[in-house]
Amino acid sequence: VQQNIMPVDDGWGLASTANRPVRELVFFGRLEKRKGLDVFNKALERLSERGGLKGVTITFLGKKIAVGNTEIASLRKNIDSRINVISDMDAKQALNYLSSQSDRLAIIPSLIDNSPYTVLECLIQGIPFLASDVGGIPELIHSDDCEAVTFRPYPKFLCEKLKEVLEQ
Secondary structure (H helix, E strand, O other): OOOOOOOOOOOOOOOOOOOOOOOEEEEEOOOOHHHOHHHHHHHHHHHHHOOOOOOOEEEEEOOOOHHHHHHHHHHHHHOOOOEEEEOOOOHHHHHHHHHOOOOEEEEEOOOOOOOOHHHHHHHHHOOOEEEEOOOOHHHHOOHHHHHHHEEOOOHHHHHHHHHHHHHO
């Protein structure tokens, strides 16, 4: 069985894998519940209550749907961070955005996914990310790295992982 086939793109290259501070958390995926929008937002609210989002920008990078607009509007009221919404980029533009600054971290908190392109694209590009441990996601990640970059898809676990990443 051949897994997801990625198009060849000469503009793609691996980003540095050196540890670096994270100043922007980027929700990467369609802005909908099954892609983990609620998990992400609730984790951010928890982290904000603990003062863990000072100086951190939150970006939503994905196609908007009506529910996503409501969820993001609610989040704006509950956290004290700059929030950006980018919903007009194609896949290549989105990946270029994620890799254009070294302080961005892609967050892929899917509740249901078999073998998502978002994870595969981040792996190929060398884009730092955190992803939920559902479906086939752990199978895409080297076993030595899986625990460091995955989390159970609940706000509590994502909050803990984000806190760890932001502090280190």
